[in-house]
Amino acid sequence: MAYSEKLIDHYENPRNIGSLDKAADDVGTGLVGAPACGDVMKLQIKVGADGLIEDAKFKTFGCGSAIASSSLVTEWVKGKTLDEAQSIKNTDIARHLALPPVKIHCSVLAEDAIKAAIADYRAKASAKDETKAAD
Amino acid sequence: MDHFARLGLEATLELDGAALDKAYFAAQRRWHPDRFVTRPAEERARASLEAAAVNDAYRTLREPVARAVYLGSLSGVEMPGDGRTIDDPDLLMQAMEDREELAECAAIERVDALASRARDTIARELAALGGFLLHDDKGAIRKTLLRLRYLEKFLEETRARRINLERVGPAR
Numbered sequence: 246m247a248y249s250e251k252l253i254d255h256y257e258n259p260r261n262i263g264s265l266d267k268a269a270d271d272v273g274t275g276l277v278g279a280p281a282c283g284d285v286m287k288l289q290i291k292v293g294a295d296g297l298i299e300d301a302k303f304k305t306f307g308c309g310s311a312i313a314s315s316s317l318v319t320e321w322v323k324g325k326t327l328d329e330a331q332s333i334k335n336t337d338i339a340r341h342l343a344l345p346p347v348k349i350h351c352s353v354l355a356e357d358a359i360k361a362a363i364a365d366y367r368a369k370a371s372a373k374d375e376t377k378a379a380d
Numbered sequence: 381m382d383h384f385a386r387l388g389l390e391a392t393l394e395l396d397g398a399a400l401d402k403a404y405f406a407a408q409r410r411w412h413p414d415r416f417v418t419r420p421a422e423e424r425a426r427a428s429l430e431a432a433a434v435n436d437a438y439r440t441l442r443e444p445v446a447r448a449v450y451l452g453s454l455s456g457v458e459m460p461g462d463g464r465t466i467d468d469p470d471l472l473m474q475a476m477e478d479r480e481e482l483a484e485c486a487a488i489e490r491v492d493a494l495a496s497r498a499r500d501t502i503a504r505e506l507a508a509l510g511g512f513l514l515h516d517d518k519g520a521i522r523k524t525l526l527r528l529r530y531l532e533k534f535l536e537e538t539r540a541r542r543i544n545l546e547r548v549g550p551a552r
Contacts, residue, residue, distance in 0.1 A: 276472045277465035280526060283533025285475045306479040306537070357465040 249343035255313035260320045263302040265289040273366025275358040284311050288358035292366055298322050310348035314338050314355035327363050383437035393451055393510050404438040445528045448509055457521045466526055475530050488545050495538040502531045
């Protein structure tokens with residue numbers, strides 16, 4: 246099976262590997278896993294005061310397509326608003342990397358991961374607002 | 381017919397390996413194509429289907445985790461397919477930590493220690509699963525099967541890591 250150049254590039258030179266401080270208020274963490282293959286993927290975003298995603302990191306233990314999908318998403322979301330990042334679809338990822346049909350679930354996982362990271366950041370932000378309102 | 385019935389075995393998690401082998405070899409002999417060469421075409425076709433089903437049953441029941449997942453499916457517990465994330469944050473956290481720990485292992489002894497820890501956990505989860513199956517606690521069965529899947533995957537990764545370390549040689 247032939248993989249696309251873009252996929253191989255992301256797999257061989259993954260962008261933004263690493264971790265951000267999970268406990269920080271301006272960091273959202275999404276942790277997801279594939280039920281069938283046992284892959285696990287962590288995707289984190291750091292949101293600036295202007296509401297734009299200023300940094301994104303990932304750590305994926307899984308196949309090449311899962312690594313490439315999460316690498317691509319961290320690249321895409323940087324500089325975007327949360328709403329823009331939220332609208333990333335797995336089909337966009339799959340198309341960009343030309344994922345073969347059996348690997349489409351890897352792109353779904355990456356979409357779930359960015360959504361989970363955004364949800365985590367938003368939950369933290371609204372908890373902070375409530376604390377402020379209570380003061 | 382389910383895999384257990386096909387081999388004439390009781391549907392249970394604690395399957396005796398020797399009994400399974402014995403039942404398998406007997407069933408294989410019974411449906412062996414050599415015994416059907418002079419039989420009519422439909423009988424030959426039936427025998428080859430049976431032989432394939434027997435192989436399939438054996439492959440599934442031989443491995444404890446595959447057997448556990450199969451027993452779960454007999455109790456109506458379907459594992460989520462590909463395409464959505466699993467909904468067990470504790471498991472994901474644990475899986476991520478384990479994989480990070482494994483990735484940082486520089487010594488084979490350390491990898492072996494992690495593998496042995498995972499095998500112990502698998503044994504514990506399997507023991508707990510026995511009780512959940514008995515009480516038909518579908519939520520707990522599903523949760524435990526997912527954990528077992530992840531532990532199996534982790535074991536597979538420890539083997540890969542071990543081979544990598546052996547190839548590179550001891551860290552200097």
